[in-house]
Amino acid sequence: MGRYVVRRLLQMIPVFIGATLLIFLMVNVMGDPIAGLCGDRECDPATAAQLRHEFGLDQPVWRQYLTYMGNVFTGDFGTAFNGQPVTELMGTAFPVTIRLTVVAILFEIVVGIVLGVVTGLRRGRPVDTGVLLLTLVVISVPTFVTGLLLQLLLGVKWGWIDPAVSSEAPFGELIVPGLVLASVSLAYVTRLTRTSIAENRRSDYVRTAIAKGLPRHRVITRHLLRNSLIPVVTFIGTDIGALMGGAIVTERIFNIHGVGYQLYQGILRQNTQTVVGFVTVLVLVFLVANLVVDLLYAVLDPRIRYA
Amino acid sequence: MPEPQQEPYEPERAVAGTGMGGTMDLGTSEAATLEQPPGPDGTDPRDKPRSLWTDAWHDLRRNPVFIISALVILFLVVISLWPSLIASGSPLKCDLAKAQEGSQPGHPFGFNGQGCDVYTRTVYGARTSVAVGILATLGVAVLGSVLGGLAGFFGGAGDAVLSRITDVFFAIPVVLGGLVLLSVITSNTVWPVIGFIVLLGWPQISRIARGSVITAKQNDYVQAARALGASNSRLLLRHIAPNAIAPVIVVATIALGTYISLEATLSFLGVGLKPPSVSWGIDISAAAPYVRNAPHALLWPSGALAITVLAFIMLGDAVRDALDPKLR
Amino acid sequence: MLLEVRDLHVEFHTRDGVARAVNGVSYGVDAGETLAVLGESGSGKSVTAQTVMGILDVPPGRITAGEILFEGRDLLKLKEEERRKVRGAEMAMIFQDALSALNPVLTVGAQLAEMFTVHRGMSRKDAHARAVELMDRVRIPAARERVRQYPHQFSGGMRQRIMIAMAMALEPKLIIADEPTTALDVTVQAQVMDLLAELQRELRMGLILITHDLGVVADVADRIAVMYAGRIVETAPVHDIYKAPAHPYTRGLLESIPRLDQKGQELYAIKGLPPNLTRIPPGCAFHPRCPMAQDVCRTDVPPLYDVTESGAERGSACHFWRECLHA
Numbered sequence: 001m002g003r004y005v006v007r008r009l010l011q012m013i014p015v016f017i018g019a020t021l022l023i024f025l026m027v028n029v030m031g032d033p034i035a036g037l038c039g040d041r042e043c044d045p046a047t048a049a050q051l052r053h054e055f056g057l058d059q060p061v062w063r064q065y066l067t068y069m070g071n072v073f074t075g076d077f078g079t080a081f082n083g084q085p086v087t088e089l090m091g092t093a094f095p096v097t098i099r100l101t102v103v104a105i106l107f108e109i110v111v112g113i114v115l116g117v118v119t120g121l122r123r124g125r126p127v128d129t130g131v132l133l134l135t136l137v138v139i140s141v142p143t144f145v146t147g148l149l150l151q152l153l154l155g156v157k158w159g160w161i162d163p164a165v166s167s168e169a170p171f172g173e174l175i176v177p178g179l180v181l182a183s184v185s186l187a188y189v190t191r192l193t194r195t196s197i198a199e200n201r202r203s204d205y206v207r208t209a210i211a212k213g214l215p216r217h218r219v220i221t222r223h224l225l226r227n228s229l230i231p232v233v234t235f236i237g238t239d240i241g242a243l244m245g246g247a248i249v250t251e252r253i254f255n256i257h258g259v260g261y262q263l264y265q266g267i268l269r270q271n272t273q274t275v276v277g278f279v280t281v282l283v284l285v286f287l288v289a290n291l292v293v294d295l296l297y298a299v300l301d302p303r304i305r306y307a
Numbered sequence: 308m309p310e311p312q313q314e315p316y317e318p319e320r321a322v323a324g325t326g327m328g329g330t331m332d333l334g335t336s337e338a339a340t341l342e343q344p345p346g347p348d349g350t351d352p353r354d355k356p357r358s359l360w361t362d363a364w365h366d367l368r369r370n371p372v373f374i375i376s377a378l379v380i381l382f383l384v385v386i387s388l389w390p391s392l393i394a395s396g397s398p399l400k401c402d403l404a405k406a407q408e409g410s411q412p413g414h415p416f417g418f419n420g421q422g423c424d425v426y427t428r429t430v431y432g433a434r435t436s437v438a439v440g441i442l443a444t445l446g447v448a449v450l451g452s453v454l455g456g457l458a459g460f461f462g463g464a465g466d467a468v469l470s471r472i473t474d475v476f477f478a479i480p481v482v483l484g485g486l487v488l489l490s491v492i493t494s495n496t497v498w499p500v501i502g503f504i505v506l507l508g509w510p511q512i513s514r515i516a517r518g519s520v521i522t523a524k525q526n527d528y529v530q531a532a533r534a535l536g537a538s539n540s541r542l543l544l545r546h547i548a549p550n551a552i553a554p555v556i557v558v559a560t561i562a563l564g565t566y567i568s569l570e571a572t573l574s575f576l577g578v579g580l581k582p583p584s585v586s587w588g589i590d591i592s593a594a595a596p597y598v599r600n601a602p603h604a605l606l607w608p609s610g611a612l613a614i615t616v617l618a619f620i621m622l623g624d625a626v627r628d629a630l631d632p633k634l635r
Numbered sequence: 636m637l638l639e640v641r642d643l644h645v646e647f648h649t650r651d652g653v654a655r656a657v658n659g660v661s662y663g664v665d666a667g668e669t670l671a672v673l674g675e676s677g678s679g680k681s682v683t684a685q686t687v688m689g690i691l692d693v694p695p696g697r698i699t700a701g702e703i704l705f706e707g708r709d710l711l712k713l714k715e716e717e718r719r720k721v722r723g724a725e726m727a728m729i730f731q732d733a734l735s736a737l738n739p740v741l742t743v744g745a746q747l748a749e750m751f752t753v754h755r756g757m758s759r760k761d762a763h764a765r766a767v768e769l770m771d772r773v774r775i776p777a778a779r780e781r782v783r784q785y786p787h788q789f790s791g792g793m794r795q796r797i798m799i800a801m802a803m804a805l806e807p808k809l810i811i812a813d814e815p816t817t818a819l820d821v822t823v824q825a826q827v828m829d830l831l832a833e834l835q836r837e838l839r840m841g842l843i844l845i846t847h848d849l850g851v852v853a854d855v856a857d858r859i860a861v862m863y864a865g866r867i868v869e870t871a872p873v874h875d876i877y878k879a880p881a882h883p884y885t886r887g888l889l890e891s892i893p894r895l896d897q898k899g900q901e902l903y904a905i906k907g908l909p910p911n912l913t914r915i916p917p918g919c920a921f922h923p924r925c926p927m928a929q930d931v932c933r934t935d936v937p938p939l940y941d942v943t944e945s946g947a948e949r950g951s952a953c954h955f956w957r958e959c960l961h962a
Contacts, residue, residue: 018475026487136624140617142568144575145591145609152598152605202692204735210690211730212801213723214753222749223738230740245480249572253595263483264576267490275487283478302785303739 078273097258103178116193135187237293241286363629373625394430419604446505451512459520473510560623643701654912658865671856679865727802733794744782792823864920871949881951
């Protein structure tokens with residue numbers, strides 16, 4: 001097990017370097033990092049050249065990348081457009097987005113798995129067909145449309161919620177945005193659980209469990225669920241990274257000042273340091289979540305553990 | 308946006324001529340290589356195993372979901388090519404005096420915040436979505452299946468490098484990558500968006516193609532063809548590709564829907580297409596601030612977008628069900 | 636009779652129509668007796684067993700007629716909860732492929748102990764101790780340690796021993812073994828079969844042994860029932876059937892066994908394929924493949940004739956059983 005963890009950690013390194021380098025290149029090659037620094041005016045050439053030198057932008061890109069990564073590992077993520085250190089922005093933004101993601105994951109686990117189990121056990125019945133159609137609709141409607149519609153209905157028309165989330169963003173205000181963020185994944189979790197349950201239901205070991213004379217609820221909880229949820233847990237785990245990165249749309253609709261908001265501002269103002277910094281952390285979160293999923297997989301499935 | 312979860316797929320079914328009850332190993336593999344299994348004497352011709360594709364087509368023709376989604380897609384393609392068939396005006400002709408007005412004769416969907424006719428704009432918006440969806444999917448499918456297929460077939464260092472590269476792309480959130488890359492582009496055509504989707508989309512197809520080529524490669528009839536001295540290109544094109552392509556087609560069809568949704572999302576965020584281009588994403592984004600007074604300007608393009616994406620995803624779903632024997 | 640199946644009919648609804656898998660099967664087993672049910676795949680032997688056991692998937696399966704009398708009670712009339720209490724405790728089943736029949740994510744100990752906690756209400760600790768005893772009994776070395784291992788950590792033969800242990804756990808009156816040795820190496824097959832036979836003798840259980848392997852049958856079975864297209868075509872004491880089969884299908888099966896004393900001769904094979912269960916031929920289902928077929932075979936379904944000649948009861952569903960028996 002220890003060796004397995006080490007191997008997975010080592011495999012993460014090239015992916016981390018590749019992903020951050022890719023983003024670094026995109027930001028630096030495609031946009032002019034200086035443009036954002038002089039506010040809304042055009043920089044005069046002399047100031048621009050001085051700024052370039054100051055930030056090491058006259059160096060080759062690979063040197064810039066190395067310097068940046070070096071700084072990152074000492075905890076220096078650079079400075080945002082308003083002169084604040086990027087780490088300070090992260091300190092306010094990440095807790096908000098993490099709360100939002102937690103709400104979304106809870107929806108996936110509770111609603112997605114329950115619907116998946118119910119439909120998987122009643123395959124072909126009206127409940128199954130209905131839920132299946134609903135998941136297709138949810139997957140098809142883009143998140144920003146779902147978000148705008150829910151905001152319109154619950155926030156504007158019926159007044160159940162505040163259309164915009166306050167800057168503290170407590171859990172209570174994040175329920176609807178969390179549902180919006182989770183919506184597409186929720187539908188995938190439902191479908192995945194359903195397929196998995198329906199497939200394992202016909203498996204030999206479930207037949208054995210029935211032949212042993214176990215009561216139905218025990219067959220389902222102890223034999224069927226445990227096996228069927230392995231791929232679902234994997235999906236939800238890898239989804240953590242995707243949700244945090246995808247929160248950009250939801251945060252924009254509900255005006256939540258989280259990671260997506262800061263990134264959006266950073267991109268609009270072409271502030272490379274903010275963008276690269278946040279993306280680096282997001283990539284790390286994604287990789288760590290994947291690692292945890294792999295380890296969890298080994299815990300859930302003994303065939304992997306001893307392989 | 309999360310990638311669509313690939314459901315388990317069994318390419319073994321794709322082997323023509325299995326289950327013929329041949330008594331000797333050589334007999335079965337030979338029949339399979341010839342791709343025309345001789346029917347054993349005295350059996351009902353209906354017992355003959357149909358090929359994967361004719362079997363799937365047989366299923367699809369009777370599947371109402373497939374028929375409805377195919378008709379919707381056909382309609383969308385037609386109005387993308389000739390929008391004037393059902394909308395006479397110009398999507399760019401706007402009259403600020405009529406801004407936010409509701410439905411009225413000749414303007415069934417009312418007017419948006421800039422006083423443009425919502426019906427005309429919704430009809431013309433189909434062109435962008437369909438063009439982005441189809442072209443991006445073609446690009447992704449070709450690039451992904453060629454790279455993934457070659458990596459899976461030849462293996463070795465190239466395969467290892469490609470696998471790491473796909474890992475890298477999977478680690479970057481798609482919408483975020485779009486924001487970063489497209490924010491600096493000022494072009495008003497669909498090409499930057501298509502290019503971006505191809506750039507970030509190919510690893511998904513490449514992974515699928517690689518997996519199914521590796522599975523197909525291990526089939527007995529491929530081994531037999533190799534033993535008989537078939538060249539690599541013949542093996543790949545004649546024996547492996549026809550059997551490995553099914554999962555790629557399924558995933559690509561479903562992905563087409565998600566690409567349309569992605570274009571709209573990027574346009575909504577202001578980095579996809581920009582005005583004066585006509586796109587549902589742009590219109591939805593523009594309508595959002597006026598949603599209290601003119602919800603129709605938001606609802607019509609949203610509905611059109613949802614139906615379009617739904618049609619492609621349902622089509623992909625139906626094709627998958629037809630090609631995946633496990634779910635029967 | 637411990638178990639008596641009477642005129643059982645089971646059908647499946649498939650995409651190609653109704654598959655009539657079991658068409659009026661009747662057989663019985665006494666305590667301590669071994670009945671071998673023989674037939675090709677698709678002959679209905681496994682479906683009959685699953686119906687007896689009560690693990691048939693309904694739908695797509697459907698029991699359209701028949702009775703299953705177990706110690707006089709008709710199991711088909713029991714409520715599901717009563718039926719469940721019979722399963723595992725009074726009758727148990729051993730499956731062909733132990734690797735897929737055992738739950739991959741639970742230890743074998745947990746899967747064995749479950750029998751005692753669920754049916755006997757034992758504490759987990761006692762049940763665990765019983766699981767170790769059971770593994771000892773089926774001669775798995777180092778049972779105390781291996782009880783904590785998972786199915787994939789055992790060899791094929793050991794896994795099948797665990798399956799047997801699980802079936803024996805509550806000392807049921809009837810065991811149904813569905814091709815218990817087919818998935819095993821030839822060298823292990825005999826050991827597993829011997830173990831099964833030994834435990835059966837010890838506990839005086841009825842055993843229904845489902846197989847397509849005539850070699851296995853000769854050693855352990857008392858009676859044989861040969862099935863074809865969902866019907867029993869011949870039933871007889873094991874020695875009679877080997878001496879002189881009373882049905883051309885049984886004859887075909889026996890002649891297709893390679894024998895040392897006929898080395899060099901061409902091996903016999905029954906021509907054609909088993910029938911499609913959605914389109915069973917009219918008359919005798921075997922007639923398209925039968926070397927003795929006459930016109931009457933194409934039109935009239937043969938009943939199971941009483942062909943007892945001396946001593947033990949035997950039956951054959953062939954219009955020409957006399958010719959066959961004395962050929």
